[in-house]
Amino acid sequence: MTAKWVVFGVCAHVVGALASVTVYHQLHQQPLSLTTTANAASYTGAAAYDPTVLEPPPPPHPPINRQFGIQLGNGGTPGASIPQNGAFFGFSIEMSVVDQVLGKNSTLLQVPFLNLLSNLARRAGGVRIRVGGNTQETAVLVDSTQSGRVLEKDINGVSNPTQTPPLDYTRDLIYMMGNISQLVSVDWFLGIPFNDTDHFRLAVAEVGQQVLGPRLIGLQVGNEPDLYARHGHRPSEYGPFDYVGEFGELVTAMEGDEHVVNQRLLIGPNIATGDWTPEMVWNTGFVDTFSSNLAYLAVEHYPTDNCFAQFGIGTPEDPQELFPNFLNHNAGRAIVDPYRNSTVFAQEKGKRLMMFETNTASCGGFPGISDSFGAALWALDYGMQMAHSNFSGALFHVGGQNVFYNPFTPPPTNQSTFRQWTIGPVYYAALVMAEALGPSNAAQVHDLEANGGNEFTPAYTIYENGNPVRVLLFNYITDSSGVNDIIVNIALGAAAPGQVRIKRLAASSVSQKGSFLWAGQTFGSNFESDGRLQGVETIETVSCDQANGVCSVRVPAPGAALVFLSDNALSEIERGSVVTYPTTAQTRTHNTVTIDPAVLATSNGHSAMNQKGKNLGSTSKGSVSGSADMRRRYGGVFWVSVVVAGMVGPLTMGVAMVVGL
Ligand SMILES: *[C@@H]1O[C@H](CO)[C@@H](O)[C@H](O)[C@H]1NC(C)=O
Numbered sequence: 001m002t003a004k005w006v007v008f009g010v011c012a013h014v015v016g017a018l019a020s021v022t023v024y025h026q027l028h029q030q031p032l033s034l035t036t037t038a039n040a041a042s043y044t045g046a047a048a049y050d051p052t053v054l055e056p057p058p059p060p061h062p063p064i065n066r067q068f069g070i071q072l073g074n075g076g077t078p079g080a081s082i083p084q085n086g087a088f089f090g091f092s093i094e095m096s097v098v099d100q101v102l103g104k105n106s107t108l109l110q111v112p113f114l115n116l117l118s119n120l121a122r123r124a125g126g127v128r129i130r131v132g133g134n135t136q137e138t139a140v141l142v143d144s145t146q147s148g149r150v151l152e153k154d155i156n157g158v159s160n161p162t163q164t165p166p167l168d169y170t171r172d173l174i175y176m177m178g179n180i181s182q183l184v185s186v187d188w189f190l191g192i193p194f195n196d197t198d199h200f201r202l203a204v205a206e207v208g209q210q211v212l213g214p215r216l217i218g219l220q221v222g223n224e225p226d227l228y229a230r231h232g233h234r235p236s237e238y239g240p241f242d243y244v245g246e247f248g249e250l251v252t253a254m255e256g257d258e259h260v261v262n263q264r265l266l267i268g269p270n271i272a273t274g275d276w277t278p279e280m281v282w283n284t285g286f287v288d289t290f291s292s293n294l295a296y297l298a299v300e301h302y303p304t305d306n307c308f309a310q311f312g313i314g315t316p317e318d319p320q321e322l323f324p325n326f327l328n329h330n331a332g333r334a335i336v337d338p339y340r341n342s343t344v345f346a347q348e349k350g351k352r353l354m355m356f357e358t359n360t361a362s363c364g365g366f367p368g369i370s371d372s373f374g375a376a377l378w379a380l381d382y383g384m385q386m387a388h389s390n391f392s393g394a395l396f397h398v399g400g401q402n403v404f405y406n407p408f409t410p411p412p413t414n415q416s417t418f419r420q421w422t423i424g425p426v427y428y429a430a431l432v433m434a435e436a437l438g439p440s441n442a443a444q445v446h447d448l449e450a451n452g453g454n455e456f457t458p459a460y461t462i463y464e465n466g467n468p469v470r471v472l473l474f475n476y477i478t479d480s481s482g483v484n485d486i487i488v489n490i491a492l493g494a495a496a497p498g499q500v501r502i503k504r505l506a507a508s509s510v511s512q513k514g515s516f517l518w519a520g521q522t523f524g525s526n527f528e529s530d531g532r533l534q535g536v537e538t539i540e541t542v543s544c545d546q547a548n549g550v551c552s553v554r555v556p557a558p559g560a561a562l563v564f565l566s567d568n569a570l571s572e573i574e575r576g577s578v579v580t581y582p583t584t585a586q587t588r589t590h591n592t593v594t595i596d597p598a599v600l601a602t603s604n605g606h607s608a609m610n611q612k613g614k615n616l617g618s619t620s621k622g623s624v625s626g627s628a629d630m631r632r633r634y635g636g637v638f639w640v641s642v643v644v645a646g647m648v649g650p651l652t653m654g655v656a657m658v659v660g661l
Pocket residue numbers: 104105106107108172
């Protein structure tokens with residue numbers, strides 16, 4: 001297929017007029033045929049696109065109580081959490097895949113990734129991302145790699161059951177992170193290699209602080225140290241006191257390193273809660289000893305694992321049998337239970353506890369579970385449960401093409417010129433939670449134990465400054481007949497508004513893969529997303545019974561509903577720049593436009609919430625046919641090429657977006 005470059009210059013004032021961005025498009029002369037599209041969307045064999053669809057569990061017998069009330073009052077938050085950051089639900093990106101997910105290097109960023117982040121930042125005020133995982137432990141900062149890439153893997157040096165190869169990386173990887181934060185409000189976590197505590201490699205702390213400045217908000221010390229002995233990385237008797245001792249050696253090493261400016265960014269103990277409990281670490285005096293160095297306390301956990309199928313280790317599991325375990329309120333609660341003492345302990349010590357790496361199952365998750373709509377409900381309920389239980393953030397893991405649980409997956413490298421990204425259920429959960437918490441940093445979450453604590457119909461209230469602002473309702477049951485739809489009567493007494501607004505997270509079944517709907521919009525199926533929501537946004541309005549102070553909301557089986565109790569509760573998550581950039585519209589060929597950095601997000605639906613009924617797929621006049629259509633025809637990859645000139649003063653970023661072949 002022949003292609004031509006449509007050059008398409010855009011000058012943007014990025015971060016207070018610090019930079020200008022030039023956007024170039026390469027468009028098809030002729031659209032791809034539908035046959036090509038169908039082929040492109042077919043299964044490739046990689047786990048990330050596995051076609052397994054499981055049977056949804058049957059509706060419960062005896063049937064659940066399908067109509068119930070929840071009582072909310074102003075002027076108090078009994079049982080509610082500590083105030084939560086809107087960026088609570090973030091991502092943990094395995095270090096070995098950053099050059100696929102973030103971009104190729106500091107001058108070539110992935111536009112879909114920026115869009116995905118921008119969707120969240122606009123709703124929640126920011127995004128928190130950890131770059132790390134098992135691969136951080138043996139990573140080495142090098143001046144350059146042989147291939148010229150920011151990362152190079154030594155596949156001969158595999159040492160973990162998760163087959164993570166040692167990595168060489170260059171400074172440019174950190175510049176890439178810095179350049180992303182120039183465009184979208186992203187704060188980063190990195191990890192200090194901990195495989196060799198006699199020879200610490202502190203370069204990641206030095207360069208991370210130097211390049212990212214205040215955008216670097218934490219440095220992990222050790223990844224899952226409670227599994228070190230099991231994996232042969234430490235002697236078999238290695239215990240919590242040994243970890244704490246090594247942590248101390250690191251603190252000493254950092255204090256002796258003049259290039260490590262900030263000594264207060266450390267994060268520990270990062271245990272998998274496999275072979276140690278958090279209490280075992282707290283009982284060593286760890287937190288008091290290193291209080292001034294600790295930015296966060298953290299744990300990591302996956303509720304189960306698929307290591308047998310992936311690596312022949314452990315117990316074989318049948319996804320169909322496990323599926324129902326994810327589809328109820330106890331699922332998230334059970335993961336949180338072992339940490340309830342720890343969240344109390346953290347508060348006593350004036351620290352914040354994070355779930356630093358989590359997802360449906362370690363060793364890649366399960367086909368049909370991790371990539372299903374059920375996983376969206378699971379991740380959202382689990383995220384809210386962590387917020388309710390006084391965690392201060394949770395990072396859902398992103399692996400490569402060979403995992404089932406990715407919140408988002410770039411196309412395989414050799415297919416990146418004709419395929420787009422695949423957005424998984426966990427990303428939808430992130431989006432909904434960003435809206436549930438909003439950007440106030442005052443959101444307090446309360447699990448209402450609704451419907452007599454029924455496990456299929458959890459409900460949460462979100463308070464701000466003592467007053468309920470939003471309610472999040474779930475229905476885990478799949479039943480297309482409507483019989484298992486629930487009606488929730490939200491009693492607000494004299495404070496009941498005349499109406500409430502509702503956004504729904506919807507799919508036909510908990511088994512559905514892809515094309516989930518959030519407020520009527522979607523990121524489509526496999527290989528279909530450029531990171532922008534597509535379709536018309538639908539926000540329902542429900543009138544309340546003001547005489548009785550009750551607003552009744554129906555939640556279909558399955559689904560979740562976010563209820564906005566006031567206009568402000570909705571408008572606060574609509575703030576931020578609404579300039580959109582139709583990356584797929586051929587009609588915009590004028591040369592220069594002044595845009596906001598948020599232009600890279602082009603979150604159509606979000607920007608146009610107040611323009612109900614319009615086609616929000618594209619904001620470009622004359623391309624109202626919708627970018628979904630354009631996207632199908634011109635589907636491709638988008639890169640932002642960032643060329644930065646000068647250490648101080650104006651930065652010039654050239655942004656190249658390449659569409660299609
Ligand atoms: C990034 O990669 C592109 C394409 O390979 C290359 O042209 C550019 O020089 C690279 N940038 C850096 C900073 O290495």
